Amino acid sequence: MSGTIRRPNKRKLKADINVVPYIDVMLVLLIIFMVTAPLLTLGVDVDLPKSNAKSTNTTSDPVVVQVDERGNLFLTVRAGKKEAVTAETLSTKVSAMVKQNDKDKLQVYIAGDGRANYQPVMDAMNILQKAGVEKVSLISQPEKGKQ
Template sequence: MSLSSARRKRRKLKSEINVVPYIDVMLVLLIIFMVTAPLLTLSIDVELPSSNAKALESKQDPIVVTVDSRGQMALQLPEGKPEAMDRAALQAQMAALVSQDKDVRVVVAADRSVPYEKVIDAMDALKRAKVEKVGLLTDAGGNAR
């Protein structure tokens, strides 16, 4: 009898997880993220420089998409004159050219005073037309600022 009563008095194992350390870690991470989040949204005004890089040699001249200071787009084929068009027409024309030649090269040329958003709009139209090789045209021989 004494043996069975000794077994009854033993402590039973707890099958619970102690979550207090996890809560402490979570609160520390929360404070770290609350402090660093406002620092990530700072913006800096940047004036993009000209490039001194040499032009790539290619057998085929690229197609040039020009964005002027008013944000209007124009398409210039290798042996043609610039043709002004809106975004939808540019996308349709480029999709037709890509369907003929998937390796067509396109460069985007923009005036220095063009808002960055307009250049990205032109590049987005090219991406939607499935153009794979897109470059940016810079002023050769300029000084980086």
């Protein structure tokens, strides 16, 4: 009696994965992301400057605020010496110049170091705006060979 016993109702295991529900879920998520993606852009439209900028003609000596790569501020007034200033000193000196001169005739330039972070340059612009300067220009050097 050493024979094998067969079971007639033994079911064969199914080794397939039903992927239809996964495809349905994937398509629903795809539609949701396609609808919500345009709504997530919270950026601000920026009109970037053109690369062929021309130099400006100045009739009077401008006020130049320089920002070095460490964020230190320097002030040059009417082709004089460059002097290191703090934010408070810069604000008081420039506001005094604004009161003495016509707002439209006072030319103020910011020369930011190319290796400097953007924040110190923005801080200098905010200081000048609070001092009463309406127009601030940025100084750059032309690329070599494109003058």
